Amino acid sequence: KAGVTQTPRYLIKTRGQQVTLSCSPISGHRSVSWYQQTPGQGLQFLFEYFSETQRNKGNFPGRFSGRQFSNSRSEMNVSTLELGDSALYLCASRWDAYEQYFGPGTRLTVT
């Protein structure tokens, strides 16, 4: 089976812009979660989608949003980018309640 894929891998945006990141889960996995990794805060949970519904949400401002499509692919959007949003964004998928598998990440730089 193909692993979790994320696009794009690298992205440079300007403050105030918005960005959309995409994640395709492992075939058959219906749960997709997003995480943000920064040097200061480490790895933090953003949100989780299951069958097109947001099932869990971390402690991030409303500028961070996401959605899931019927084929389980997921997108996350960050509006009004701030310098502090520069991070590695990781997507993970899982089947049922077992282990999560991570994609290669999207490295976002906000200038």
Added chain:
Amino acid sequence: GIQVEQSPPDLILQEGANSTLRCNFSDSVNNLQWFHQNPWGQLINLFYIPSGTKQNGRLSATTVATERYSLLYISSSQTTDSGVYFCAVERTGRQAGTALIFGKGTTLSVSS
């Protein structure tokens, strides 16, 4: 919320040495995973081990859920083992949804 503490924060080894990484967590968990983050940032699954002991080649892991800790053993370390090792847990009792809580990681450097 649940706290996850990893030790040591940094570890420097010579090739061939053995090491033990520790993960302590503050509450009951129903999921515990160990990851190795490669230089490009991807988290590579090492073990899914909410309890018990597992082995995979030179790596093994033990989780003692009742005492709220997990250990990752690396034997005969190689330079390719270098990187950051993360422990992540999911708390018991969540009605729905999943959120892995990560420790701050152990940075391992293996020199030849």
